[in-house]
Amino acid sequence: MKQVEVYILSGFLGAGKTTLLQNILSEEQQNHRKIAVVMNELGEVSIDSNMIPEETPLKELLNGCVCCTIQGQLEVQLENMLREYDLDAIYIETTGVAHPIEVLDACLSPLFAEKLEVKAILTIVDANRWQNRTGLSIQLRKLLIEQVEHADVVLLNKVDSLSENEKAKTVSEIQSINPTGKLFMTEFARIPLSSIQINKMNKKQQHEQAHVHKHLHLRSYVHTFAHPIDLEKFEDFLREMPDTIFRIKGYIRFSHSKESFLFQYSYGMPLYMKEPVNRKQTLVFIGENLDHSMLQKQLNTLVI
Numbered sequence: 001m002k003q004v005e006v007y008i009l010s011g012f013l014g015a016g017k018t019t020l021l022q023n024i025l026s027e028e029q030q031n032h033r034k035i036a037v038v039m040n041e042l043g044e045v046s047i048d049s050n051m052i053p054e055e056t057p058l059k060e061l062l063n064g065c066v067c068c069t070i071q072g073q074l075e076v077q078l079e080n081m082l083r084e085y086d087l088d089a090i091y092i093e094t095t096g097v098a099h100p101i102e103v104l105d106a107c108l109s110p111l112f113a114e115k116l117e118v119k120a121i122l123t124i125v126d127a128n129r130w131q132n133r134t135g136l137s138i139q140l141r142k143l144l145i146e147q148v149e150h151a152d153v154v155l156l157n158k159v160d161s162l163s164e165n166e167k168a169k170t171v172s173e174i175q176s177i178n179p180t181g182k183l184f185m186t187e188f189a190r191i192p193l194s195s196i197q198i199n200k201m202n203k204k205q206q207h208e209q210a211h212v213h214k215h216l217h218l219r220s221y222v223h224t225f226a227h228p229i230d231l232e233k234f235e236d237f238l239r240e241m242p243d244t245i246f247r248i249k250g251y252i253r254f255s256h257s258k259e260s261f262l263f264q265y266s267y268g269m270p271l272y273m274k275e276p277v278n279r280k281q282t283l284v285f286i287g288e289n290l291d292h293s294m295l296q297k298q299l300n301t302l303v304i
């Protein structure tokens with residue numbers, strides 16, 4: 001099945017996300033690819049959506065941040081997009097205060113495991129803002145760093161206002177936070193698409209139901225159980241799990257009951273909610289350095 005590419009555009013307020021999106025869309029149009037955009041704004045109206053060409057399918061998520069209050073709405077909008085259009089890629093422009101992990105998390109719903117492929121988190125950094133970040137609150141400074149830390153590609157934008165020395169200093173600061181991501185200096189977010197579109201994963205890795213994001217630092221693993229599992233063993237598994245697994249979500253059934261559950265796990269807290277529809281028992285794991293074969297082996301032992 002064809003997977004639709006997903007790119008998450010992150011970056012602090014005013015860093016240049018919309019400018020980047022406009023550049024991307026015009027190049028994608030020249031390449032004749034079918035693109036859709038999801039725009040998330042904290043306010044009740046979207047200003048930036050007017051910048052998107054009319055022919056581009058657009059869904060707006062207003063009045064909340066997709067990484068927290070309206071995460072569920074993103075799932076609904078992605079589902080609608082996939083139903084309504086035959087797409088090559090979806091670009092998600094997040095609010096300037098979104099945590100990229102949480103947005104990634106929303107895109108990795110088990111509902112989309114076979115339909116979407118998250119290709120990259122692109123973070124755009126306002127060079128001036130970065131230089132003056134000490135003026136921000138600790139929380140916002142932390143957010144700025146997290147946006148850089150989890151990016152696959154970082155664009156250091158607005159470098160027109162930096163001296164050569166300032167550029168060198170900023171580049172080395174960013175590289176020390178994110179040594180493996182690609183880093184580009186840009187003006188008005190001008191960058192060729194080929195630099196930000198990371199090559200597809202190879203077919204071999206698609207095998208064994210491992211939904212691998214080869215180029216993301218954060219990775220996901222999708223596991224489907226053929227039979228209900230043992231609750232006690234599952235809870236032992238959760239207790240012993242490495243803390244580099246940040247998030248688990250999906251549908252699950254236990255051997256002691258006929259019911260289906262929506263299972264959510266984040267920051268050490270598991271949550272089970274009864275699920276009225278009997279769904280495929282698929283769990284999505286998100287974390288760093290996930291050992292897929294080890295996980296698979298451990299999860300297989302939970303089935304009785």
Ligand SMILES: Nc1nc2c(ncn2[C@@H]2O[C@H](COP(=O)(O)OP(=O)(O)OP(=O)(O)O)[C@@H](O)[C@H]2O)c(=O)[nH]1
Nearest residue numbers: 012013014015016017018019096157158187188189
């Ligand atoms: N001088 C300069 N200005 C830039 C550059 N890139 C973008 N801008 C300007 O910065 C302002 C904010 O850019 P946007 O693309 O709207 O930023 P954004 O990240 O989408 O903003 P929010 O959606 O509000 O978070 C606009 O006025 C841009 O024209 C650059 O490289 N240099």
